[in-house]
Amino acid sequence: MCHIPVFCWISATVLEHMLKRKREEMPKTLTEMYTHLVVFHTKQKNEKYLGKEETGPHWNKESILSLGKLAFQQLVKGNLIFYEEDLEESGIDVSDASVYSGLCTQLFKEECGLSQDKVYCFVHLSIQEFLAAVYVFLSFINNNENLMDKLQTNDKSEVTFYKGAVDKALQSETGNLDLFLRFLLGLSLESNQKYLRGLLTNTRSSSKCLEGTVKYIKEKIRENPSPEKSINLFHCLNELNDHSLVEEIQSFLSSGSLSKPNLSPAQWSALVFVLLTSEKELDVFDLKKYS
Structure with missing residues (x-):
């Protein structure tokens, strides 16, 4: 993946920061890499603009949830470029949009379109997919709300939640939920949830849920989906540390x-x-x- 410039930037940013600290194990999955990236830039923003020390609480819950909601809503629609009405729909005050852009320069940017109207986008689609996964994950863990289930069935179990996400990704003809699914499953691991302290009001992580999710993904692989879908499911297993x-x-x-x-x-x-x-x-x- 590192022949793609944005992944070179992400890898270099995360690894440089971690090598300086020398306290944590190097990330082995994509979810770990992106989690460290967002944590690093959020801390950097807090130190630069808010004067918070790195050791203090670094998450601005409102900002992350607002950006995550925007990321998810537009990802489902297949949009990479957003307009003022999109921000308003996600609960972002248009007058504060430049603040989001300024405070999260590396994650979210503001540009002027050809008609001089302001348009907004994330630095890269994968950033949008990660924040969308964080938003969906937090909505389920904190509020017991399954955003992947429009009918909001009574079954609120973790396994049902992750199975539903797998099904949604497989049903998508464009593959727009493939990387989102990998991130969402990766966030289910307790090893990644520890970096989300300050955002999580509850924690849910059980070996039974993990086993059930892994089993379901293997069943889907054996149902012979398209090669692209099948390969992505193997990536999903990798995010769950099942090899x-x-x-x-x-x-x-x-x-x-x-x-x-x-x-x-x-x-x-x-x-x-x-x-x-x-x-x-x-x-x-x-x-x-x-x-």
Whole structure:
């Protein structure tokens, strides 16, 4: 991913900050990386503009929820550029929009369009997707409100919430919820929730929920969705720190026994994921080895 400039910027920003501190383990997932990015820039904003020390409470809950609501509403609509009415719909006072832009320069920016009307956007779509996931996650954990369920069914369990999000992402023909889903599932881990203190009024994280979510994702992989959807589901498992299917394929690769007459579609998807995420360069891909 680091051939994309914005990911180079994100990686460099987060790693530089963490290497200076030398107190925390390096991020291993995309959710961890983006969580650290937003935490870092929020602290930086507080120190620069509000005079708060880094050790103090760093989250401005109202700002994060307002930006998250805007991010989610516009993500669902497929919008990357926002206008004044969009901000108002999300509860952001237009007269304060420049304050949001100024305080969160690295996350949210204000520009003038061709008609000289002010338009707004996040620095990158992935920032919008992450903040949208944070907003949906907080709405569920704090208020027991499932924004992914328009009918608001009576089943408010965690597993149902995450299953519904998986279904919504799979139903999207454009893939606009793929990265959002990865972030949302990543936020379900307690290891990531600890960075959201000040935003969370409740905490929900159980091994039973994790096991149920992982099991459901594996079931969806075995239902043979499109290759793109299947690969994204493997990324979702990675965000949940579950590598069982990938390890199964890796063991076949290392033993040279990945030559069954008929690999299942799930195994093919796992093979593709392994090849895409492998740190080793593959000069030649001999398909005959796997058929």
